[in-house]
Amino acid sequence: xxxxxxxxYDRYHQDLYQFIxxxxxxxxxAEDLIQEVYLKILKSLGTFKGDSSEKTWIFAIARHTxxxxxxxxxxxxxxxxxxxxxxxxxxxxxxxxxxxDELVVLNDEMQAIYRCLDKCxxxxxxxxxxxxxxxxxxxxxxDILGFSISKVRTTQHxxxxxxxxxxxxxxKGGDAS
Amino acid sequence: MKSSKKDDQHLQDLLKQLPYIxxxxxxxxxxxxxxxKPAEKDSPKRKRNTRHIPVxxxxxxxxxxxxIVPFALYSSSPTEEKSSYNEASDQATSVESGQHGxxxxxxxxxxATEQGSPKTLSDKPLESxxxxxxxxxxxxxxxxxxxxxxxxxxxxxxxxxTQEGIGLDVVKDxxxxxxxxxxxxxxxxxxxxxxxKASYYLFRAPGADRGFLIPIVLDTQTSIAAALNEMxxxxxxxxxxxxxxxxxxxxxxxxxxxEITLSNNAAxxxxxxxxxxxxxxxxxxxxxxxxxxxxxxTKVNQIGDYDLSKPIKVPKAxxxxxxxx
Numbered sequence: 114x115x116x117x118x119x120x121x122y123d124r125y126h127q128d129l130y131q132f133i134x135x136x137x138x139x140x141x142x143a144e145d146l147i148q149e150v151y152l153k154i155l156k157s158l159g160t161f162k163g164d165s166s167e168k169t170w171i172f173a174i175a176r177h178t179x180x181x182x183x184x185x186x187x188x189x190x191x192x193x194x195x196x197x198x199x200x201x202x203x204x205x206x207x208x209x210x211x212x213x214d215e216l217v218v219l220n221d222e223m224q225a226i227y228r229c230l231d232k233c234x235x236x237x238x239x240x241x242x243x244x245x246x247x248x249x250x251x252x253x254x255x256d257i258l259g260f261s262i263s264k265v266r267t268t269q270h271x272x273x274x275x276x277x278x279x280x281x282x283x284x285k286g287g288d289a290s
Numbered sequence: 291m292k293s294s295k296k297d298d299q300h301l302q303d304l305l306k307q308l309p310y311i312x313x314x315x316x317x318x319x320x321x322x323x324x325x326x327k328p329a330e331k332d333s334p335k336r337k338r339n340t341r342h343i344p345v346x347x348x349x350x351x352x353x354x355x356x357x358i359v360p361f362a363l364y365s366s367s368p369t370e371e372k373s374s375y376n377e378a379s380d381q382a383t384s385v386e387s388g389q390h391g392x393x394x395x396x397x398x399x400x401x402a403t404e405q406g407s408p409k410t411l412s413d414k415p416l417e418s419x420x421x422x423x424x425x426x427x428x429x430x431x432x433x434x435x436x437x438x439x440x441x442x443x444x445x446x447x448x449x450x451x452t453q454e455g456i457g458l459d460v461v462k463d464x465x466x467x468x469x470x471x472x473x474x475x476x477x478x479x480x481x482x483x484x485x486x487k488a489s490y491y492l493f494r495a496p497g498a499d500r501g502f503l504i505p506i507v508l509d510t511q512t513s514i515a516a517a518l519n520e521m522x523x524x525x526x527x528x529x530x531x532x533x534x535x536x537x538x539x540x541x542x543x544x545x546x547x548x549e550i551t552l553s554n555n556a557a558x559x560x561x562x563x564x565x566x567x568x569x570x571x572x573x574x575x576x577x578x579x580x581x582x583x584x585x586x587x588t589k590v591n592q593i594g595d596y597d598l599s600k601p602i603k604v605p606k607a608x609x610x611x612x613x614x615x
Contacts, residue, residue, distance in 0.1 A: 127310075144313065
């Protein structure tokens with residue numbers, strides 16, 4: 114297992130960590146979740162048929178893991194079953210975490226972009242992170258998320274609109290929530 | 291518009307400049323933590339079932355000997371399985387090997403081959419994923435979340451004719467969440483079925499004995515021809531499979547209702563694969579506002595209950611589950 118793990122780690126770890134961290138915005142949570150991701154990958158390697166690329170398959174597992182995490186967090190806060198509009202209407206839990214050190218040193222606009230990611234839906238945030246943090250193509254992003262290419266484009270566009278709206282409000286000093 | 295594009299570019303640049311957040315955990319330490327974690331970490335419910343397996347197996351063995359064997363001698367059809375789902379036996383099955391538990395009344399399903407296209411379980415009865423409009427039935431629409439991926443599955447609960455509603459606890463009895471890869475806690479009623487333009491694919495969790503048609507919502511500008519062509523794509527990362535085989539070539543006419551003409555020598559398969567394809571095409575057409583679909587040059591006139599020599603009305607609902615109490 115160590116050989117397989119070493120190979121996975123060397124190839125994917127930092128990219129995976131970036132994606133998970135920017136989804137959940139907490140280093141400790143990201144560390145816990147990435148362990149779960151590795152467990153799932155190591156468990157499922159035997160069933161991976163190779164029809165998608167290994168990287169898109171692994172990132173799909175990472176996304177499922179973060180969504181499971183959000184679902185469990187939401188259940189903890191609200192015991193009544195709710196319909197999660199995973200296709201675009203729902204919103205993520207608000208970020209209550211302090212800025213990580215790497216962001217504290219950045220200018221106001223960069224910090225604002227980081228905060229405004231919270232205003233995006235899970236789908237929008239996923240697309241924006243995969244496209245611009247992890248630099249995936251539209252096709253690979255579609256494969257990871259199970260979207261059509263047109264849906265990736267639409268979701269990306271809507272995500273940017275959300276960022277633009279709240280970035281403008283943030284810069285004006287208004288209430289972004 | 292130019293200003294908006296410039297803004298988009300600026301936002302994209304900002305996103306790309308978000309800093310690299312490094313994970314300071316040592317690689318060997320990470321491996322040690324992973325090695326210490328229990329093997330099954332997907333769901334707390336599965337962990338509890340695993341602990342009870344030895345007791346359950348003994349009890350099940352006793353039940354089989356005392357009850358089911360005599361019953362099976364008098365019964366010609368398999369009983370509907372209501373017992374707890376055994377995680378260990380599930381791990382022994384695989385979609386690729388084609389070993390599935392059978393349930394009476396459940397949908398016979400395709401499963402993915404190594405090439406990613408469905409093939410048919412030839413011994414299973416052919417069943418449809420949709421409800422045709424056959425008389426007045428009381429239907430409760432709802433949605434449920436798949437445990438794998440973020441797929442939202444539309445459901446249509448077909449109630450006894452005299453019943454207008456049903457308790458969620460009863461509904462959850464019919465939702466075999468572990469077998470089907472769905473999360474019963476996320477069940478939500480809906481006032482009406484999904485109406486967005488969508489391509490319909492087949493979701494099936496690994497080891498599940500049934501699948502569900504799921505809509506992948508499309509951009510409003512997408513044409514019906516493009517929507518149907520997209521249904522040839524597999525999205526295996528999410529266990530979402532194509533509903534139109536790649537070898538099926540067709541042209542589309544929308545002058546009256548939707549007409550699909552097969553354009554090569556490939557015959558529509560008179561199998562579960564063929565039924566699922568027609569189900570998915572009908573639902574996709576419905577999402578585009580069509581009332582019927584006519585197939586031409588199909589080489590066969592009948593697939594399951596579908597008479598391909600006539601226009602086929604779009605279904606009333608998708609993924610029906612009959613509630614009989």
